[in-house]
Amino acid sequence: MRTGAAICSTFEPVIIPKHEKRTPLFNDQIISMYSFGMSTRDIQRHLQQFYGVEVSLETISNITESVMADVREWQNRPLEKSYPILFLDALRVNSRQDGKNINKALYVALAINWEGRKEVLGLWLADTEGAKFWMSVLTDIKNRGVEDILIACMDGLTGFPDAVKAVFSDTHIQHCIIHMIRNSTKFVSYKDLKAVCRDLKEVYSAINAESGHEALEEFGKKWNDKYPMIQASWERNWNDLMEFFNYPKDIRRAIYTTNAIESLNFSLRKVTRNKSSFPDDDSIYKVMYLAIKNASTRWTMSIKDWGLAVNQFAILFDGRVPGFN
Numbered sequence: 001m002r003t004g005a006a007i008c009s010t011f012e013p014v015i016i017p018k019h020e021k022r023t024p025l026f027n028d029q030i031i032s033m034y035s036f037g038m039s040t041r042d043i044q045r046h047l048q049q050f051y052g053v054e055v056s057l058e059t060i061s062n063i064t065e066s067v068m069a070d071v072r073e074w075q076n077r078p079l080e081k082s083y084p085i086l087f088l089d090a091l092r093v094n095s096r097q098d099g100k101n102i103n104k105a106l107y108v109a110l111a112i113n114w115e116g117r118k119e120v121l122g123l124w125l126a127d128t129e130g131a132k133f134w135m136s137v138l139t140d141i142k143n144r145g146v147e148d149i150l151i152a153c154m155d156g157l158t159g160f161p162d163a164v165k166a167v168f169s170d171t172h173i174q175h176c177i178i179h180m181i182r183n184s185t186k187f188v189s190y191k192d193l194k195a196v197c198r199d200l201k202e203v204y205s206a207i208n209a210e211s212g213h214e215a216l217e218e219f220g221k222k223w224n225d226k227y228p229m230i231q232a233s234w235e236r237n238w239n240d241l242m243e244f245f246n247y248p249k250d251i252r253r254a255i256y257t258t259n260a261i262e263s264l265n266f267s268l269r270k271v272t273r274n275k276s277s278f279p280d281d282d283s284i285y286k287v288m289y290l291a292i293k294n295a296s297t298r299w300t301m302s303i304k305d306w307g308l309a310v311n312q313f314a315i316l317f318d319g320r321v322p323g324f325n
Helices: 024-035 040-051 057-065 066-074 131-143 161-169 176-186 191-206 211-223 228-236 238-246 249-256 259-273 282-295 305-318
Strands: 082-097 099-111 118-126 147-156 172-175
Touching: 024 040, 024 057, 040 057, 040 099, 057 066, 066 118, 066 282, 082 249, 082 282, 082 305, 099 131, 099 172, 099 259, 099 282, 118 131, 118 282, 131 161, 147 161, 147 176, 147 228, 147 249, 161 172, 172 176, 172 238, 176 191, 176 238, 176 249, 176 259, 191 211, 191 228, 211 228, 228 238, 238 249, 249 305, 259 282, 259 305
Parallel strands: 082 147, 147 172
Antiparallel strands: 082 099, 099 118
């Protein structure tokens, strides 16, 4: 049976758009593999082995390079005027430079927004971690629209609090509980890890600073024979940690919840674990951006009892909480 030609009709292909050699789904599959840390050669090998498709390295590179435009847009997007909590952290990554592996610092700014949800404000690369570069990171955040941060959580890097205060003068500085726990348990044996973390929780979940210090002394009596440096470290940083006890329990929970910074770091390290080094800095930005994008799909719930925390913020930070002015 023959069909007559429809002279005035138009035809729009659905599977493969006009003038395209590959489907958007094909590109998405390559980008998805790239987001989990697979190199261009790994992707090429995977496509050949499992799908019988031969794709050149140049084609794969061109597809992954398209992500860079999204990275730039994301990195320069306008931000909210204020955030209640900001976690500042840095990871170590290897990048190829002049034929050598260079260990670099990847700066990460993770905020808790006023809806009680996590939001990564940006990524920045530098040769080393230092307070001076952190000040440039915070300046960039300010230039993108942030006028106020209530609490900034950070590690004990020398000059770090001054760098924050230079950009956001009214921000309260909190020595990050998560960093303290991470550093304290770095050399704890696996069989003791759960018990040590449980006993440390008695310190930072105490009702006030006095009770917290008593719990720290009890911790020392139990663990100093095996791990004497843990109590010593907390004692050495106690003045910086005491700020934490000025907050009601719901704000404290928002600060020390391990689901904030640690879950993000786990997602990023899972990607870097598969790579001895990245071919260049752009590839670090692309892969980390995609890893954050993947992780953020799980950030659908607010922190527990967040509404109570917001009301407590409004009392402690009078005039600085949106909707309570």
